[in-house]
Amino acid sequence: MLVLSKNYGLNKILGEYKMIEKLIEISNYATFNSLKFTNGNNSDWDGNFKKNTIIYAPNGTGKTSLSLIFQAIKENDSNLIDKKRRISSDGSPKISILSDGTHIQFDNGTWSQKNHLDIEVFNSFYFEKNVYTFNLDDTFNKFIIENDPKLKEEVEHLTIKRKELIKLRRRAKIIRRFIKLAKQDKTKAIELATKLNTTLNLKSRMTENEQLNKRIDKKSSDFDKLYQKFMSNSHLISEQFREYCQKINDILSLFNDRIIINEIKPIYSKGGHSELSPTLIYTLSIDGKNTTLQDRNEVSFDYYLSDGDKSAIALASFLAKIEIMKNLDKKIIIIDDPFTSFDSGRKQRTIDLLAKLSCKVSQFILLTHDRKMQVQFSH
Structure with a gap:
């Protein structure tokens, strides 16, 4: 259980900017069986958040789980909560x-x-995704693209x-299912045809399936060529990426002057969701020795860097991202x-x-x- 909350600084007037006011309930989630702040509880914390809040708790009591709640809110993600369902409980997670x-x-x-x-969260999950590469979330990716007209135009086209x-692949998947049902269960095939607002005509659907496959092959080939051309363009490294890299180095220098990020390359995945979000691959200069992108196949940062260095890189990438984005005064940082x-x-x-x-x-x-740290920070 979270055992102490230390609030410091002046509270902003509610309504000036959106803020988190109070944690009301966490039930059947992670280490929390039934934590409620409606009628008081045995915690030293009343569940209220102010402009600046420090929450102290020993390891294993739910801090990271609490940060994941805010991450799930940021991403409108239900799976993050379901994955942390309390093992010893039959009930479903409930959060307010x-x-x-x-x-x-x-x-x-x-x-x-x-x-x-407008929430940004730094936790162990962010650390895992941003040590060896920098993974741009949707908010940061949108900021990068909106501030680079040429990149925006090409990304939107792609x-x-x-x-x-x-869309074609989804349609083809439905038609294949329809054909299979038509051969095995005519009743279910009729139900699917009604749902799709189409006729129960196996021959027509088989013809459509053939045509779809040809269109998919053509579209896939065209997309691959377009993608390869897009990835080969030098302007892919936008000024925002360079600024991001420089900000990371500025912050890293406060922790370790032996490590410098000296080259970055965005990789836009072709698979997965329809939106294109890049992963930034980077190289390091370690003790004056430069690595290259080709070296990434041979040089393992996992062994070259200490755990403290890895933590510094992940934290620097997070703070750099926050610094270069606009509307900093509207952000909630966890x-x-x-x-x-x-x-x-x-x-x-x-x-x-x-x-x-x-x-x-x-x-x-x-x-x-x-x-x-809680005492030092509050002073």
Whole structure:
């Protein structure tokens, strides 16, 4: 259970910017059986969040799980909550949070409404995705594209072609299912035909299937050529990517002057969802020795870097992303245990960076297992 919350600084006037006001309930989720702040409980915390809030709790008591709730709200993701269903409970997860007078609730496997909060979350899951490569989330990717007209034009064109291909593949999948049903179960085939608003004509559907396969082959070939041309363009490295890289290096220099990011390359995956979001592959200069993108196949950063170095890279990538994005004063920042494998010097520099950040954003919430850090940060 979360055992202490330390609030500091002045509360912003509610309504000026959207903020998280109060945690009302967490039930059947992770380590939480039934945590409610409606009529009081045995915690030292009343569930209220202010402009800046520090929550202290020992390891294994639910800090990262709490950060995942905010991440799920940010992404409108129900799966993140379902995956953390309490093992020892038969009930479904239930979550209730108050924000600007509105209840954000998770019940029966769904969120009650879409997210209206501008949330950014740093936790162990962000760390895992942003040590060896930088994975751009939808919010950051949109910011990058919107600020690079040429890149935006090409990404939008590629996205349209990709959606067309996905639509054809989905239609072909339905038709194949229809043909299979028509041969095995005519009653179900009729039901599917009615649902699709089409006729029960096996010959016509088989003809359509052949035509769809030809169109898919053509569209797929055209898309592959377009994608290869897109990936070969040098302007793919936008100024925003370069600025992001420089910001990361500026922050990294506060932790370790031995490591410099010296080359980046965005990789846009062709598979998965219809939207194109890049992963940034990067190279490092370590003790003055440069690696290249080709070296990434031979050089393992996992062995070259200490755990503290990896933590510094992940944290620097997060803080750099926040710094270069607009509307910083509207953002809600959630930081979960940023001090992993840091010595006292790196911890203090982290505190200094986060303290400055907390003054610039709409709301800042720090979760930590380190009581000394909690005391230092609040002062």
